[in-house]
Amino acid sequence: MTIPTGGELLSALVIGVLLGGVFAITALGLSLVFGVMRLVNIVHGEFIVLGAYLALELTRHAGMDPLLTILIVAPVLFVFAAPLYRVLLEPLMAKGPEPALLTTFALSVIGQNLYIQLFSGDTQSLQASYATASFSVGSVRIPTMYLISFAIALALCGGVHLMLQRTGLGREIRASSEDSATAAGLGVNVTRVRIFVYGLAAACAAVGGVLVGLTFDFTPTSGLTYLLTGFAVVVLGGLGSVKGTLLGAILLGVIESVGASFFGDGYRDLIGFAAFLIVLSLRPQGLFGRVQVS
Numbered sequence: 001m002t003i004p005t006g007g008e009l010l011s012a013l014v015i016g017v018l019l020g021g022v023f024a025i026t027a028l029g030l031s032l033v034f035g036v037m038r039l040v041n042i043v044h045g046e047f048i049v050l051g052a053y054l055a056l057e058l059t060r061h062a063g064m065d066p067l068l069t070i071l072i073v074a075p076v077l078f079v080f081a082a083p084l085y086r087v088l089l090e091p092l093m094a095k096g097p098e099p100a101l102l103t104t105f106a107l108s109v110i111g112q113n114l115y116i117q118l119f120s121g122d123t124q125s126l127q128a129s130y131a132t133a134s135f136s137v138g139s140v141r142i143p144t145m146y147l148i149s150f151a152i153a154l155a156l157c158g159g160v161h162l163m164l165q166r167t168g169l170g171r172e173i174r175a176s177s178e179d180s181a182t183a184a185g186l187g188v189n190v191t192r193v194r195i196f197v198y199g200l201a202a203a204c205a206a207v208g209g210v211l212v213g214l215t216f217d218f219t220p221t222s223g224l225t226y227l228l229t230g231f232a233v234v235v236l237g238g239l240g241s242v243k244g245t246l247l248g249a250i251l252l253g254v255i256e257s258v259g260a261s262f263f264g265d266g267y268r269d270l271i272g273f274a275a276f277l278i279v280l281s282l283r284p285q286g287l288f289g290r291v292q293v294s
Contacts (some may be wrong), residue, residue, distance in 0.1 A: 008261055011140045016257030020144065020250030021150030022215055024157060026208035026226045029201030031245045032160070034234065036177045036197045037093060042104040042232060045223025046111035047202045049155035050060045051077060051209025052218050053119050055126055066126040067148070070210050074203040082195050083204030089198070090191060108223065115220035126213035145215045153246065156207060160200075173197060193211035252276075 026048055033041045054076060055069040064072075088107075092099040125131075133144040164170035175183035176193045184190045212218060212226065229252070237248020252272055261269030 002262065002264075007061065007139045009258065012257040012261040013254060014137075015138050015143065015146065016254035016291065017148035017250050018150045018253070019160070019257060020246075020253030021153035022147050022208070022211055022249075023229055023233050023252055024153040024246045024249035025149065025204060025211060027230035027249060028157060028160065028208075028242065028245050030227070030230040031234040031241065032197055032204070032238070033201045034240070036173060037100075037194055038097065039089070039093070039100055039104070040097070041198075041201070042101065042227065043107040044104075044201070044205055045112060045114065045225070045227030046108050046115075047077060047081065047213060047223075048207035048209040048226045049115060049218060049220065049223040050111070051206030052124070052213035052222075053115060053125070053209075054206070055210045056119075056124055056214055059126060066128050066131070066210060066214055070207050071211040073206045073210060077206035078199040078203040082199030085198035086195050087192075090194060091214065093194070094137075112220050112223065119220065121220055122216045123219050125217045126210070128214060131214045143215075145211070149211045149215060152207065153249070157242055157246045160204075169193075169196070228273070232272055235276055 003095045029047070030041060030044045033039050033044070041134055051073050054073045055066055058064045058069040061068050084107075087105055089100050092103060130144045130148070134141050135144065136142070139218060164173055166193075171192050172183070173196075175186070176190045180190045208226070209218075210221075233248045233252055234245060235248070236248070236251055237244030252275070255275045256268045256272040260268040263271065
């Protein structure tokens with residue numbers, strides 16, 4: 001273990017906060033699905049990777065800027081995931097949590113193998129000038145993609161939160177989250193709400209996939225890493241809470257970044273998951289929220 005200087009700690013703190021933007025976007029859909037359906041969506045990580053691969057294909061064959069591919073990739077994932085939920089998962093929701101959970105696990109395995117067949121097992125990344133650029137603020141060197149990701153995270157989480165709080169559809173989502181039977185009795189089409197939320201979660205995952213592809217390398221099996229990170233974020237922030245997801249992501253980013261400054265980058269994931277396990281054992285409802293969509 002090494003003791004970082006004050007400047008190094010400040011840099012780790014700033015980088016951790018901004019890194020939380022990537023974590024928030026990759027975890028937002030996971031939190032929404034659990035908040036509304038109480039479904040642990042194991043295939044969420046594969047949606048993230050699919051978003052990255054679709055963006056990669058668009059940049060290669062259509063010459064699009066990677067960030068602009070979000071405008072195509074997110075709707076495509078919505079259109080793909082919504083009927084997938086309607087056909088495979090919705091019929092299982094009334095049979096308890098295990099059948100749907102196991103189905104998402106099977107979809108995860110299928111997805112990983114399809115990606116290997118379609119895209120090969122090679123490590124990939126999205127190329128752009130700003131993906132490797134950085135700038136200095138005082139003594140702190142900030143990667144440009146971290147700042148872009150944080151801004152997108154604020155916009156996306158803010159937009160989803162406003163939709164949930166200020167629209168009729170948002171009221172239906174919150175009602176379905178709190179008591180689906182009562183909501184159905186009051187005229188809410190709970191199935192339609194769940195289909196929309198599942199599609200929205202996949203679209204958010206697609207946005208996360210593009211940002212992950214610009215910030216880090218990815219492979220067909222990278223989804224597991226972001227699934228586990230998503231679990232850590234939603235447990236820290238409160239399952240089903242949009243605001244909690246953003247705060248939990250920032251907290252996880254700070255914990256990992258500051259911890260790495262003491263113990264080295266090789267221990268970054270260990271430190272983050274250790275914090276996740278501690279919070280899960282002491283406060284399973286999360287640090288910032290309740291188990292419902294908010």
